[in-house]
Amino acid sequence: xxxxxxxxxxxxxxxxxxxxxxxxxxxxxxxxxxxxxxxxxxxxxxxxxxxxxxxxxxxxxxxxxxxxxxxxxxxxxxxxxxxxxxxxxxxxxxxxxxxxxxxxxxxxxxxxxxxxxxxxxxxxxxxxxxxxxxxxxxxxxxxxxxxxxxxxxxxxxxxxxxxxxxxxxxxxxxxxxxxxxxxxxxxxxxxxxxxxxxxxxxxxxxxxxxxxxxxxxxxx
Numbered sequence: 327x328x329x330x331x332x333x334x335x336x337x338x339x340x341x342x343x344x345x346x347x348x349x350x351x352x353x354x355x356x357x358x359x360x361x362x363x364x365x366x367x368x369x370x371x372x373x374x375x376x377x378x379x380x381x382x383x384x385x386x387x388x389x390x391x392x393x394x395x396x397x398x399x400x401x402x403x404x405x406x407x408x409x410x411x412x413x414x415x416x417x418x419x420x421x422x423x424x425x426x427x428x429x430x431x432x433x434x435x436x437x438x439x440x441x442x443x444x445x446x447x448x449x450x451x452x453x454x455x456x457x458x459x460x461x462x463x464x465x466x467x468x469x470x471x472x473x474x475x476x477x478x479x480x481x482x483x484x485x486x487x488x489x490x491x492x493x494x495x496x497x498x499x500x501x502x503x504x505x506x507x508x509x510x511x512x513x514x515x516x517x518x519x520x521x522x523x524x525x526x527x528x529x530x531x532x533x534x535x536x537x538x539x540x541x542x543x544x545x546x
Contacts, residue, residue, distance in 0.1 A: 339395060339476050343467065346388055347496055350463040352380045357452045358443050365446040373451055381459050388466050395475030400466070401526035409522040413531035420514040421538045424507040431503040444544040456540055461532035468493050468512075469519040469528050486516040511535060 356373040363369065392400075402409070443452050468489055477485035490512035498505035514535075519528045 336476060339391075339471075342391060343472055343476060346391065346467050346471065350384055350388065350460075350467055352384060353377050353459050353463070354455055355380075357448065357455050358440060359448075365442055368447050370447050373448060377451055377455065377459070381463075384463060385466075388463060388471070392466050392470045392475070396470050396478075398474065398523065398525070400470070400529075402522075402524040405522070405524075409524045409527035410530055412518055412522055413527040414534065416514040416518045417531045417534040417538065420510050420535055423510045427503055427507050427510070441544055444540070453537075453540065456536040457533040461529045461536060465515065465519075465525055465528045465532055469515060470525050473516055473519060474525075482520050486513065486520060489516045 353376070356377040359365075360369065360372070440452065443449065472492070473485050473489040477488060490509055493512035493515070494505050494508040497508045511532075515528050515532060518531055519525065522528070
């Protein structure tokens with residue numbers, strides 16, 4: 327009975343994880359233009375309100391689930407220099423690999439709508455979402471809940487692989503060069519969490535990676 331109950335709980339939490347992996351994308355809605363909007367016609371108050379309130383509500387939901395599955399604090403105060411040094415290293419390595427894949431693909435990762443948003447009043451919201459909100463929510467769900475919670479009882483190698491592959495497909499929706507790029511990110515975040523045991527450093531790594539992508543695609 328105990329084994330059956332444990333399996334049932336795992337399945338239920340896995341279903342909850344899948345739901346959370348979708349709803350954490352809600353704050354990103356405000357990154358782009360709503361229907362009828364353009365770079366010169368933006369309801370900035372509505373964008374800010376959606377970003378703020380959806381982030382607060384979703385964070386509380388995610389934190390509640392995280393707290394039930396993972397007893398570790400989000401930000402660890404020990405070995406800060408070591409953890410965040412690894413975070414910078416993993417972010418740079420991940421982006422170098424992704425750049426190499428993009429060169430091999432001979433593609434262009436620019437999102438024209440996000441490019442237009444980055445040149446409008448939505449730019450601050452876009453940057454905050456990319457560098458802070460999305461990294462925090464995604465790391466709590468993928469590394470905190472899935473890797474460090476649901477999959478904590480299996481060998482680390484398998485939890486890293488499963489988390490990374492699911493992360494890539496959840497963001498890419500198919501198997502192509504873009505999926506490989508996302509897999510690089512997923513592996514770097516998962517290994518970093520295993521090495522540092524600190525979600526805060528993974529949030530920093532994810533945010534730094536997104537910032538690098540933003541600067542390359544929308545600034546330089």
